[in-house]
Every structure is written in structure tokens, then in C-alpha cells.
Amino acid sequence: MSKALDYLLQKRPDAMGAYFTFLKQAGTHLDKKTAALISVITKVHAKTANGLRQYLPRALKAGASADEIIDALLFAMPALGFSKIVWAVDVILEMNLPEFQHLGAAPQAVAWRELGDASLLKEDEAQFYKSGSSAYYALQSGAELSVYSAECPHQKNVIPLTGAHGLELTCPFHEWKFDLKSGQCISGGPKPLRRIEARLDAGKIWIRG
Ligand code: FES
Numbered sequence: 001m002s003k004a005l006d007y008l009l010q011k012r013p014d015a016m017g018a019y020f021t022f023l024k025q026a027g028t029h030l031d032k033k034t035a036a037l038i039s040v041i042t043k044v045h046a047k048t049a050n051g052l053r054q055y056l057p058r059a060l061k062a063g064a065s066a067d068e069i070i071d072a073l074l075f076a077m078p079a080l081g082f083s084k085i086v087w088a089v090d091v092i093l094e095m096n097l098p099e100f101q102h103l104g105a106a107p108q109a110v111a112w113r114e115l116g117d118a119s120l121l122k123e124d125e126a127q128f129y130k131s132g133s134s135a136y137y138a139l140q141s142g143a144e145l146s147v148y149s150a151e152c153p154h155q156k157n158v159i160p161l162t163g164a165h166g167l168e169l170t171c172p173f174h175e176w177k178f179d180l181k182s183g184q185c186i187s188g189g190p191k192p193l194r195r196i197e198a199r200l201d202a203g204k205i206w207i208r209g
Pocket residue numbers: 152153154155156157171172173174175176
């Protein structure tokens with residue numbers, strides 16, 4: 001919930017309580033997926049990025065596919081207008097959700113390239129790698145390998161290795177904190193680290209993208 005809604009709830013609990021009751025009852029006959037899709041559309045209509053980031057995962061959880069969400073946005077074009085739909089898709093792609101990855105650049109068009117020596121990886125400990133002018137974090141957790149761009153999604157500064165502590169990575173510039181297993185931002189901001197497709201082969205880490 002936004003700070004403004006929190007404030008209004010505190011200052012006008014009767015009026016705001018009635019408002020939330022109205023919203024709840026108004027959707028009584030809608031199935032969860034339809035209600036979630038409509039909520040996504042309302043967030044796009046209001047152009048609230050935080051609201052969209054909050055309701056998009058709810059729509060996915062309610063069973064909507066990425067294509068259904070895109071269809072819902074396009075279907076609402078008469079109300080939303082094209083520029084709000086493009087804005088929404090930008091927000092959605094920035095969220096880096098696996099369900100929407102097929103909407104980004106075609107990964108098969110990008111060749112695999114070597115990132116570095118896999119023997120440097122230690123269980124549940126972030127390793128910093130450089131490749132050309134880009135930097136990355138790699139984490140091995142059991143059989144799972146996760147690689148992220150070391151660029152902070154806030155203002156694109158490279159997060160130095162001093163920011164890595166166990167499974168957490170903290171950007172020293174404005175203290176956004178990330179969970180290295182999921183890449184999600186766990187405090188400070190709304191955007192996740194950019195996940196890079198990666199695999200292990202012949203003792204090396206290979207990445208694409
Ligand atoms: S640049 Fe990383 S938190 Fe601002």
C-alpha cells in the first residue's frame with residue numbers, strides 16, 4: 001500500500017474502510033484471475049509503477065500467463081492508450097520475471113561466452129567476475145548456478161565485492177540490498193538484479209546475454 005493510502009486510513013478510517021469494503025464486494029462474482037488482470041489494468045491506467053510491481057506477481061499467482069497479461073493490456077487499449085501500455089511493458093521487463101523473459105531479446109541469437117574459472121566458486125559465496133567492460137556476480141548453491149550483472153538496477157553503478165556478505169549483496173551507493181539466490185531486492189528499492197543465463201562446462205562458467 002502507498003504511504004498516501006496508509007495516511008488516509010489513519011486519518012479517515014471510516015471512509016477508507018468503506019472504500020476497501022466496496023472494492024472487495026464489487027469483485028464478488030469475478031474469478032481470481034479476472035480480478036487480478038483488472039487490478040493490473042487499473043495500476044497501468046493510474047501509471048503507478050509500484051502498484052504495477054505489486055499486482056503483476058499477484059496476477060501470475062492467480063494463474064494469468066504472461067501472454068494473457070499482455071493481451072489484457074492490449075485489450076484495454078481504448079482506455080489505456082498506447083503510451084501507457086509501452087510504459088507498463090518497460091516496467092514489466094525491468095522486473096526481470098522469468099515468465100516474461102520470452103518477451104525480451106531472443107536469447108538463441110546471442111552466443112555463449114566464457115565468464116571465468118568455475119573452480120573459484122564456493123558454496124553460497126558470491127564471486128565477482130569481469131568480462132570486457134562488464135562485471136558479474138556468480139553464486140553456486142548446491143546444483144544451482146546464478147549469475148547476475150553487477151550493475152545496480154537503481155543507478156547502474158557497479159556494486160563492489162565489499163558489498164557481498166554471504167547470500168546478500170548491498171549496493172554501497174544508496175544501500176539497496178539484494179538476495180543473491182533470487183536476485184530480488186529485499187530492501188531499499190523495487191528492482192531486482194539482472195539475471196544472466198549461465199551454465200557450467202569444462203570447469204568454466206559460460207554466460208549468454
Ligand atoms: S546505485 Fe545502487 S542503490 Fe543506488
